[in-house]
Amino acid sequence: MHPALQGIFIIGFGVSACVGYFFASNLLLDKVLFPPRGPNAGRNINRANLIRPWLFLLPAMIVLTMYLAYPVFETLRLSLTERVPVPGGRGEMNYEWVGLDNYRQMASEQKFWEAMRNNMMWLIVVPAFSTAIGLLVAQLTDRLKWGSLAKSMIFMPMAISFVGAAVIFKLIYDARPVDQSQIGALNAVWLAFEGGIWSVLILRILPAILLVAFVIGVGWIALSLLRPVWERDKHKSGGTAGSILRIVVGIIALWLILTALPNIPALFTVQYDYGEPQQWLTIPFWNNFFLMAVLIWIETGFAMVILSAALRGVPEDTIEAAIIDGANPFQIFFKIKVPQIMGTILVVWTTITIKVLKVFDIVFAMTNGQWETQVLANYMFDKLFRANDWGVGSASAIVIMLLVTPILVWNVWNARKEMR
Numbered sequence: 001m002h003p004a005l006q007g008i009f010i011i012g013f014g015v016s017a018c019v020g021y022f023f024a025s026n027l028l029l030d031k032v033l034f035p036p037r038g039p040n041a042g043r044n045i046n047r048a049n050l051i052r053p054w055l056f057l058l059p060a061m062i063v064l065t066m067y068l069a070y071p072v073f074e075t076l077r078l079s080l081t082e083r084v085p086v087p088g089g090r091g092e093m094n095y096e097w098v099g100l101d102n103y104r105q106m107a108s109e110q111k112f113w114e115a116m117r118n119n120m121m122w123l124i125v126v127p128a129f130s131t132a133i134g135l136l137v138a139q140l141t142d143r144l145k146w147g148s149l150a151k152s153m154i155f156m157p158m159a160i161s162f163v164g165a166a167v168i169f170k171l172i173y174d175a176r177p178v179d180q181s182q183i184g185a186l187n188a189v190w191l192a193f194e195g196g197i198w199s200v201l202i203l204r205i206l207p208a209i210l211l212v213a214f215v216i217g218v219g220w221i222a223l224s225l226l227r228p229v230w231e232r233d234k235h236k237s238g239g240t241a242g243s244i245l246r247i248v249v250g251i252i253a254l255w256l257i258l259t260a261l262p263n264i265p266a267l268f269t270v271q272y273d274y275g276e277p278q279q280w281l282t283i284p285f286w287n288n289f290f291l292m293a294v295l296i297w298i299e300t301g302f303a304m305v306i307l308s309a310a311l312r313g314v315p316e317d318t319i320e321a322a323i324i325d326g327a328n329p330f331q332i333f334f335k336i337k338v339p340q341i342m343g344t345i346l347v348v349w350t351t352i353t354i355k356v357l358k359v360f361d362i363v364f365a366m367t368n369g370q371w372e373t374q375v376l377a378n379y380m381f382d383k384l385f386r387a388n389d390w391g392v393g394s395a396s397a398i399v400i401m402l403l404v405t406p407i408l409v410w411n412v413w414n415a416r417k418e419m420r
Contacts, residue, residue, distance in 0.1 A: 025055045072401065078394035079103070102391035112396070114372060115379040117259060118288055119403075120252050122359060122375065124218055125289070127352040129296045131345060134303025138311055139333060141304075151308065155301035162298070162361035169294045170366055175277040187277045199274070208267045215257050215264075222253035245406060284372045291373060294362050299355065303348045310344035311337060346414065350407050357404050376400050 029052060030036065034044035079102055081095040106112050137154055141147035157165060174184035182188045193199040225246045263285055281287045314337050322336045338345070360377035363369055369378040376396060384393030 021059065022056070025052075029055065075394045075397050075401075078390050079398050080391075082391045083388075098391065102395040106392050106395050106399075111369075111374055111379060115369075115374040115376045117255075118372075118374060119357065119359075119376050120256055121259075121288055122292055122295075122356045123353060124221075124253075124256060125214070125292050126295050126299065126356045127349045128217060129292075130299040130352050131303050131307075131349050133296070133300045134305075134348070135307045135338075135345070137300070137304045138308035139337075142308065142311065151304060154304055157298045158301045160298065162294075162359075163365050165294050165298055166362045166365035169290075169297075170281075173280040173290060175279050178275065178277060182277060184277075186280060190278055191275065193272075193274055199272070203272060204267050208264055211260055211264050211267070215260050218253045218256050218260075222250045222257075225253075226250045281367050281373075282371045287367065287371055287373055291362055291366060294366075295356065295359065299352050303352065306344060306348050307341065310341040314340050343414070347411065350411050354404055354407055357400060357407075376403075 029048045034048040034051075035041075036045050036048075038044075078095075080097065080099060082098045082102070083093045084096050086092040086094050137150070141150045144150060160168075171183065172185045173187075174182075175187050176182050176184070182191065193203065229243045229246050280290050318336055318340070319332060322332050327336070358377055359375055360381065363373055363375050363378045364381065367373040369375070369382065376399065380393050380396040380400065382393075383389045383396060387393075
């Protein structure tokens with residue numbers, strides 16, 4: 001069957017099955033189990049109404065159990081066991097209990113800590129830049145006549161798969177021999193530099209400023225998170241669990257700062273090969289930022305759409321009052337609008353953060369974790385499907401789940417708090 005016809009058939013079958021289940025479950029309740037007639041009609045109606053929501057939820061609960069709950073427990077079991085061949089068996093495997101040995105082995109591997117470091121860098125840079133650029137674009141495009149067109153163009157990358165975006169950016173970073181025309185846009189620009197003042201400004205001073213801004217930003221986030229802890233403000237810190245989480249994030253932030261600081265003076269001592277095309281994805285440390293640019297490009301559109309809707313929801317009377325009090329546009333934006341949409345900003349930030357923790361496609365398609373670009377999801381893939389080490393691979397999957405879970409819990413808790 002042609003893939004297009006197969007897709008149409010599956011969609012049609014899925015919709016028909018849902019509609020059929022809806023009518024069949026209603027008939028079962030109202031005609032067979034609890035018919036609304038006879039001396040017990042009232043009681044039957046009440047019982048049917050109590051059971052009906054659970055009957056409608058049953059398919060979703062079964063699917064969630066099969067494809068979410070069961071895999072979690074099975075992955076946890078695999079992370080505590082080791083596959084060993086059965087003596088005399090024909091390719092059969094046994095699972096031997098090894099406890100935390102897989103976690104110890106994983107913690108002893110340099111590639112795992114490289115993946116952790118890179119994931120933490122992604123965790124800071126991608127959500128921050130995506131949210132900030134999305135917020136800036138949302139504010140500016142609302143003032144333009146052709147703002148809707150601009151938003152459409154910026155949102156368009158959201159329709160591209162991660163692998164498709166990786167292929168596009170791989171062409172942008174492409175390098176050809178110096179005697180050939182460069183199809184990579186970045187190398188075409190690079191070859192225009194010859195070591196003059198513009199080369200110093202763009203290749204040394206600008207990256208140094210960005211790296212200093214990264215360090216300051218990470219430090220500011222760490223201080224903001226840790227301030228309620230050392231001030232012993234239990235309400236702001238979120239209790240004991242919240243304080244522990246804030247301390248962990250603070251330690252990670254300190255680690256990122258210590259990792260980034262040595263690269264600032266290195267920018268002024270490194271010798272660039274002017275006139276030579278560069279293999280951008282093989283340059284350690286900086287190649288991670290070239291990969292991050294892909295996800296920032298994709299997620300900026302998402303942040304822009306959500307934050308644009310939030311900005312339009314800011315009451316006009318608060319803006320008018322600020323104008324009457326003499327506030328300038330910057331004060332209106334940062335002191336009036338941003339505080340009122342802070343909840344939306346945090347939701348966008350955390351949503352992008354979850355995607356970052358699970359990032360795999362971009363790294364796999366562009367570098368495959370080489371040249372110090374390994375991330376946790378790609379590390380897990382390597383262990384599971386290349387090394388056939390199901391124990392360590394499952395352990396790394398549990399680590400990813402543990403990193404994602406607090407963010408999910410915080411999102412749900414925050415959503416319920418706003419509803420109340």
